[in-house]
Amino acid sequence: MKLWKMNGAGNAFAIFDARSTPFSPSVEQIRQIAADLKADQIIALERDATKDVFMRIWNADGGQVSACGNASRCVGHLILGETGKDRITIQTEADMLKAFRAEGSLITVDMGSPLMGWADIPLAEKMDVRGVDLKIGPIDKPILALPAVVSMGNPHAVFFVEDVNAYDIPKIGPLVENHPLFPQGTNVGFAQVIDKQTIRLRVWERGAGLTKACGTGACAALVCAARAKLTGRKARVIMDGGDLHIEWRESDDHVYLTGPVELEFETDV
Structure with a gap:
């Protein structure tokens, strides 16, 4: 093989x-x-x-x-x-x-069309997917709150932040990934909108942890940002491992993910 x-x-x-x-x-x-x-x-x-x-x-x-x-x-x-x-x-x-x-x-x-119904993501209960009722930190002064959620074939919760490096993602990520609101768990994005065409993103990936890049996470961040009018429908997403380019086309409602690939080695096992 x-x-x-x-x-x-x-x-x-x-x-x-x-x-x-x-x-x-x-x-x-x-x-x-x-x-x-x-x-x-x-x-x-x-x-x-x-x-x-x-x-x-x-x-x-x-x-x-x-x-x-x-x-x-x-x-x-x-x-x-x-x-x-x-x-x-x-x-x-x-x-x-x-x-x-x-x-x-x-x-x-x-990548096809994003799914934005609460049951499609899925959530444990009906909520506005543009900002679900989830807070991290003190109830009266949370450090993170109201993530947007979407499914790109897998669930994503996206927090929009001023500085992606200001958060302890390995500590916060598992709390959100395993929150009761997400019966199947969720990927967790920390998105910093730099301008209308650029997003800096770090992702805690469900079942994998903090990754250098996440394709569906980049798609989710762009969809959520565009819905909130923070960006247009096309953006460069800067991740720890490199840049991904996302376009959510109006013509077919599909999300297109573009980026580099590298073959490190191949062998027979």
Whole structure:
């Protein structure tokens, strides 16, 4: 079985080719692979009857999840090169995605439409998703409050802050990730809007922790910022591992995620 170690803007993946050889790791095995290879997510490529490939995703903690934007771009890079096609289709548990090449050796993935209904995210109770009733810190003077929430195939809570470096994200992240308001847990974004076309973002990723980049997190931050009129519908998102470019098109309501990919090594296992 072939193994690729890749990253998208620093977001690291171990990708196993399970199209011919079954790959059914236990939770403990996923955790060990993630630790050994320093991977945020473990990916299995599987055959799909109608799409170019099926992508199965596990977080570093061993939990299986439905979406990962940067992994989709890495897989897109592999399958585009393998097939020679201009565009390829990737099936995930969440949706069918399309990947294609962009300028400057970048890869774009059409992430589909954001889900903004409270039950779609999901939340434990009905709330205004533009700012849910969640506070961190003293009730009368919280340090963070009213995050916007959205699903990009996985749940995201986005706090808009003046300085992303002013918060202890490894301490705050787990509190929000595991808050009762989110029955499936949530990814937690800390977004600093620099101007109408630029967002500085750090993400505590559900099941993986503080990551160098998060593709769905960048998409979520742009969608929430645009809904709040803090940005336009297109922005550069600056993350610890590099820049991602997000566009939420009015024409089809889809979110397009563009950024770099890097193949660190490949081997047979």
